[in-house]
Amino acid sequence: MDPVAASPPALPSNPPIAALVQMTSSIDPAVNLATIDRAMADAAARGAVMAFLPEMSLLLDRDRERSATHILREADSPWPAALQDMALRHGLWLHSGSMPLLSDDGGRRVNRSHVIAADGSIRARYDKIHMFDVTLPSGESWAESAAYAGGDALTVVDTPLGQLGLTICYDLRFPELFRALVDRGAEIIAVPAAFTVSTGEAHWHILLRARAIETGCHVVAAAQSGTHADGRATYGHSLAVDPWGGLVAEAVEDADYSLALAPVARDALERARQAIPLARSRSVRAVTL
Incomplete structure (x- = not known):
């Protein structure tokens, strides 16, 4: 019996506002940056304190040869500095969603998030851990690990919305990652994504709500949406879910x-x-699998 299930938690008045920016990112970083700038101005005007972008917000291009001209080491890329400038100009904290960069040794790509403060400083970075290597019933086949290296570090950072844990897209399917973020103090978890249409229709809402319930965290998931210039289609439906x-x-x-x-x-x-x-219930009795 679950006697509390019928009594969801009440919300207080005037909590801080997160702005989820849903995009149809293209193969042209300049176009994407202009869209982000407009969206951040809109978010600031509407009272948000932090904006969240989707996965691959700066460049969404599955053609590895064509995209290679844009993808550099972070120290050489103009993208982080451009986002830092936007955060400062608009007076907003910003979660970049993610962007493709070269690893520091230049050998492989990484799918990297940045959290940028309203003063323009980068407060945290996170490289996507779980690579999207799947063959779907729809016939789509993806092999992210063919070009990208997975990260190996968890990230939780203090923001105006609370302690923010970082994940990216396919990470959503690994609840042990979310539990580890909570163990490190996460109160809100970001899930920027570019979900396929078929997996989005089947799993997007269910997984995001499950991760929120089982962690007792807010979950914010800005998503790519629509038909993109590289030929793919993404599900959209950017969601914010409360801890209930x-x-x-x-x-x-x-x-x-x-x-x-x-x-x-x-x-x-x-x-x-x-x-x-x-947390208390888990500590009372250790579970051995």
Whole structure:
């Protein structure tokens, strides 16, 4: 019996606002940067304190030869500095979603997120750990590890919304990663994504709500959407989910970008964790598999 399930946590008034930026990123980084700049101006005007971009916000191109001209080591890439400038100009914290960069040794690519403060400083980085190597029932086949190296470090960073844990897209399917982030203090978890249409229709809402419920965290997931210049199609439906599993915001489809505003209420997190004390229950009895 689950006597508390019918009593979701109440939200306080005027919590800080997260802006989820849904995009249809192209093979032209300049176009994507211009879209991000407009979206950040919109988010700031509407009272957000932090904006979240989707996976591969700066460049979405499955043609490895064509994209190679844009993908550099972070120290040589103009993209982080451009986003830092936007954060400073708009007075917003920014989660970059992710961008493709070369590893420091130049040997392989990495799929990297940045968290940038409103003063323009980079506060955290995260390289996607789990590579999307799948063959789907739809016939789509993806081998991310053929070009990308997976990361090996967990990241939790302090932001105006709380302690933010970082993941990217396919990481969503590995609940042990989310639990490890909570063990390191995460209160809100970012899941920037470029989900395929078939997997999105089947699993996107379910997985995001499950990760929020089982961690007692807010989950914010800015997503790619629509048909892209490289020929792929992505699912969209950028979501913000509260720690009780309730949908707080969902983006609508848009050809340029779509903005979803989500309150991130500290009170909701505290109430959910008090109602179902997962951390305490886990510590009472060790589970051996």
